[in-house]
Amino acid sequence: MRTIKGPGLFIGQFADEKPPFNTLPSIAKWAKGLGFAGLQLPTWDARFIDIKKAADSSAYADEIKGIMSDAGLVVTDMASHIYGQLVAVHPAYDTWMDGLCPPDVRGNPAARQAWAIDMMKASITASRRLGLTELGTFSGALVWPFCYPFPQRPEGLVDDAFDELARLWKPLLDHADSEGVDLCFELHPMEDLFDGVTFEMFLEKVGNHKRCNINYDASHFIKQGLDYVEFIDFYHERIKGCHVKDAEFNPTGKQGYLGGYLPWLKRAARDRSLGDGQVDFRRVFSKFTEYGFTGWAVYEWEDCMEDPAEAAAKGAKFISDHIITVTDKVFDDFAGGKGDRASNRTMLGLK
Numbered sequence: 001m002r003t004i005k006g007p008g009l010f011i012g013q014f015a016d017e018k019p020p021f022n023t024l025p026s027i028a029k030w031a032k033g034l035g036f037a038g039l040q041l042p043t044w045d046a047r048f049i050d051i052k053k054a055a056d057s058s059a060y061a062d063e064i065k066g067i068m069s070d071a072g073l074v075v076t077d078m079a080s081h082i083y084g085q086l087v088a089v090h091p092a093y094d095t096w097m098d099g100l101c102p103p104d105v106r107g108n109p110a111a112r113q114a115w116a117i118d119m120m121k122a123s124i125t126a127s128r129r130l131g132l133t134e135l136g137t138f139s140g141a142l143v144w145p146f147c148y149p150f151p152q153r154p155e156g157l158v159d160d161a162f163d164e165l166a167r168l169w170k171p172l173l174d175h176a177d178s179e180g181v182d183l184c185f186e187l188h189p190m191e192d193l194f195d196g197v198t199f200e201m202f203l204e205k206v207g208n209h210k211r212c213n214i215n216y217d218a219s220h221f222i223k224q225g226l227d228y229v230e231f232i233d234f235y236h237e238r239i240k241g242c243h244v245k246d247a248e249f250n251p252t253g254k255q256g257y258l259g260g261y262l263p264w265l266k267r268a269a270r271d272r273s274l275g276d277g278q279v280d281f282r283r284v285f286s287k288f289t290e291y292g293f294t295g296w297a298v299y300e301w302e303d304c305m306e307d308p309a310e311a312a313a314k315g316a317k318f319i320s321d322h323i324i325t326v327t328d329k330v331f332d333d334f335a336g337g338k339g340d341r342a343s344n345r346t347m348l349g350l351k
Helices: 024-034 051-056 058-070 081-087 091-100 109-129 157-179 196-205 218-222 228-235 281-290 308-322 341-347
Strands: 005-010 038-042 074-079 134-137 182-186 212-216 239-244 246-249 269-272 296-299
Touching: 005 074, 005 239, 005 308, 024 038, 024 058, 024 308, 038 058, 038 296, 051 058, 051 109, 058 074, 058 109, 074 109, 074 296, 081 091, 081 109, 081 134, 081 157, 091 109, 109 134, 109 157, 134 212, 134 239, 157 182, 157 196, 182 239, 196 212, 196 228, 212 228, 218 228, 218 246, 228 281, 239 281, 239 308, 281 308, 296 308
Parallel strands: 005 038, 005 296, 038 074, 074 134, 134 182, 182 212, 212 239, 239 296
Antiparallel strands: 246 269
């Protein structure tokens, strides 16, 4: 067993033009004051890190680590979700997804994809320069528009989609392997990898690649009606990252997990600040401790009600209170149990 590292904070949702949320030194100082031990950096936000520069320059990567060290923090890992999202885009979402990329590649799906793949490579290399061994991301989506099987899907449609998804990601997984970095796919609705079954389909397509792993987030599972605790039993060997995020699912006679196109505040399934939802984090942290999870417990704030700064302040303590400091003793050692083979055989009445 190992004691889980934390608390960490993903700063993507906290970014703002106003201080202390507009530079890495200021947001690091703020987070340290709340009790966080590390930050997860969004690779797409140049206010915190120039990811291409970090990929090309060890000196710049050392500068980033120095800023964090000066604040008494470390970089836990990084998030490359926007780039991963754009690696694979169904044409139905082209206009929508163009909002996530630079103007010079908008309206050109091939150029947008090439840019996203290049930025994923840079994020992987930058992770290595920063001394990190995990990188969170999304898979993108080719077959998500057909997730509900009516009208009947043409035979082979899903298989063809996952073949293409694997073709796109296999070189990135190989690059990650050469850099000593695990790609941790966050299983999320709107991605082709959104639950255990879809992850297994993809894993098979990429030849059970050792760098194909999972960023665990119970909030995405509780909103689907998936057993988020048993998920850890199934996939603990592949879980290398963890977002600690709460959620609730309160279906009514009018709506269920699909939410009836309602805004977040009115949806039956919605994200909440830590402790305000239904995720049983005591069981989650116990499972991770049991299986020797080596990563960080990183708070990702998403809530349609609470102010993010207030939520973060409570979140640091919430995670700290749930981290189990593992014992170096067996609790019943006082009752004996020491022996050798000869005495064991004697106790069993054997000669």
